[in-house]
Amino acid sequence: xxxxxxxxxxxxxxxxxxxxxxxxxxxxxxxxxxxxxxxxxxxxxxxxxxxxxxxxxxxxxxxxxxxxxxxxxxxxxxxxxxxxxxxxxxxxxxxxxxxxxxxxxxxxxxxxxxxxxxxxxxxxxxxxxxxxxxxxxxxxxxxxxxxxxxxxxxxxxxxxxxxxxxxxxxxxxxxxxxxxxxxxxxxxxxxxxxxxxxxxxxxxxx
Amino acid sequence: xxxxxxxxxxxxxxxxxxxxxxxxxxxxxxxxxxxxxxxxxxxxxxxxxxxxxxxxxxxxxxxxxxxxxxxxxxxxxxxxxxxxxxxxxxxxxxxxxxxxxxxxxxxxxxxxxxxxxxxxxxxxxxxxxxxxxxxxxxxxxxx
Numbered sequence: 001x002x003x004x005x006x007x008x009x010x011x012x013x014x015x016x017x018x019x020x021x022x023x024x025x026x027x028x029x030x031x032x033x034x035x036x037x038x039x040x041x042x043x044x045x046x047x048x049x050x051x052x053x054x055x056x057x058x059x060x061x062x063x064x065x066x067x068x069x070x071x072x073x074x075x076x077x078x079x080x081x082x083x084x085x086x087x088x089x090x091x092x093x094x095x096x097x098x099x100x101x102x103x104x105x106x107x108x109x110x111x112x113x114x115x116x117x118x119x120x121x122x123x124x125x126x127x128x129x130x131x132x133x134x135x136x137x138x139x140x141x142x143x144x145x146x147x148x149x150x151x152x153x154x155x156x157x158x159x160x161x162x163x164x165x166x167x168x169x170x171x172x173x174x175x176x177x178x179x180x181x182x183x184x185x186x187x188x189x190x191x192x193x194x195x196x197x198x199x200x201x202x203x204x205x206x
Numbered sequence: 207x208x209x210x211x212x213x214x215x216x217x218x219x220x221x222x223x224x225x226x227x228x229x230x231x232x233x234x235x236x237x238x239x240x241x242x243x244x245x246x247x248x249x250x251x252x253x254x255x256x257x258x259x260x261x262x263x264x265x266x267x268x269x270x271x272x273x274x275x276x277x278x279x280x281x282x283x284x285x286x287x288x289x290x291x292x293x294x295x296x297x298x299x300x301x302x303x304x305x306x307x308x309x310x311x312x313x314x315x316x317x318x319x320x321x322x323x324x325x326x327x328x329x330x331x332x333x334x335x336x337x338x339x340x341x342x343x344x345x346x347x348x349x
Contacts (some may be wrong), residue, residue, distance in 0.1 A: 034256055041248040042237045058248050064257035074259050144232045165214075166226070169234045172214060187214055194218075198225050 033074050036081050037066050040168070044089050047149045050151050051093045061092035068092075083177035086168065090160055090178070121157075150200045154193055157181075161189035162197070 033205075041062060048058035063089040072083050151159050157179065164170045164178055176183045218226065240248075 030256060030259070033259070034227060034252065037252045037255060038249075042240055042245070045244065045248055046233065046237050059244070061253065062248065063251035063254065066251055068256050070255040070259040073346065083269065086235070091267075096334055140232060140235055144236050162229075163233075166230045167237065180305055187217075190214060194226065196221055198222065198231070201225075203221065 029074065032078050033070060033081075036067075036078065036085075040082070040085060041066070043167045044085070046169055047086075048089065048093055050148055050163065051094055051156075051159060053148075053152055056094050057102050061089065061096055065089040066090045080102035082168075082170070086164060086170070087180060094156070146201060147197070150197050153200075154196055157185075158189045158193035158196065161186050162193035165190060 044062045044065065045058055048061045049055060052058050052061070065085060068088050069081065073081065076084065100149050151162065154162070160179060161175060164175045172176060172183045172186050173187045179186060179189075
C-alpha cells in the first residue's frame with residue numbers, strides 16, 4: 001500500500017507540469033498555424049481571384065479553406081499543411097465555379113437578375129483610384145491584367161500548376177501533392193500552361 | 207520566392223525561362239500590392255479560422271490524455287496486485303471457510319471423529335441395538 005501512496009504523490013507532482021507542457025505545446029501549435037495562414041493567405045487569395053475573377057468569391061473560398069485546414073488538419077504535421085491547404089483551396093474554387101454555372105443556368109431562365117448586377121455596379125467598387133501612380137506601375141498593372149486574362153483562359157489544371165509554382169513557389173513534388181496527381185502530370189500541365197501563355201502574350205518582357 | 211529548381215528549368219529554353227521569371231515577378235508584385243481592405247478581410251478570416259479550431263485542441267487533448275490515463279490505470283492495477291498479493295506465493299485457501307456446518311460438528315466432537323475413522327465398526331450390531339431399544343420402549347408404553 002505504501003507503493004500505491006507513493007505513486008499517488010508522484011502523480012500529483014507530475015500533473016501540473018504535464019498540463020503546463022500541454023498548454024504550451026497547444027499554444028505553439030496555434031501560433032504555428034497562424035504563422036502559416038498569414039504566410040499563405042495573400043497568395044491563396046490571388047490564386048482564387050485569378051481563377052474566379054471575383055474578389056468576394058475569392059475571399060469566401062480562402063476563408064473556407066483556412067477554416068477547413070484549422071478545423072480538420074491542424075493536428076497534422078506542419079510540413080503537410082501547405083499541399084493540404086492548396087488542395088482544399090482548389091476544391092473550394094471548383095465548387096464555387098460549379099455553383100456559379102448552376103446559378104447562371106437558373107438565372108438565365110428568370111426575367112430579372114437583380115443581385116449580381118447590383119454587386120457589379122457598386123459605385124464604391126467602381127470608383128477610380130485618384131492617387132498618383134508611377135508610369136512603371138501602370139505598365140506593370142497593364143501587363144498583370146493581360147497575364148490574368150490569359151491565365152483565366154487556361155484549362156483549370158494548367159492554371160493550377162502554373163500558379164502553384166509561380167505564386168507559391170511549390171516544387172514539383174509539393175505541386176503534385178496539392179493537385180493529387182503524379183509529378184509527370186505536373187510537368188506536363190506546367191509546360192502546356194507556359195506554352196499557351198507565351199503564345200498569347202509573346203515575349204512579355206518589361 | 208522559393209526557387210523551383212527541381213528538373214523543370216533544365217527543360218526550358220531561354221525565352222521560356224525569361225517569360226517565367228517575368229510572370230513570377232508580376233504575380234509577386236500583385237500579391238504585395240493587395241488593397242488594405244482585402245488584407246484586413248484576410249486577417250479577419252484568419253482569426254476566424256484559428257477560432258474555429260477548438261475541436262482540434264480538444265482532439266489533441268484527448269489524444270494525449272487517453273493513452274496517459276490508460277497507462278496510469280494499468281500502473282495502479284499492477285501496484286495493487288503486487289502489494290496485496292505476495293509475490294511468488296499462491297493465495298492461501300482456508301478449508302474451514304468452505305466446510306458445511308455438519309463437518310464442523312464432527313471435527314469439534316473428538317468421539318465422533320474417532321467413530322468415523324474406525325473402519326472395523328459393526329454397523330449391524332448398532333442397527334440391532336437401536337431396534338431393540340425401540341421395541342423395549344414400545345412394550346413399556348403398552349404396560
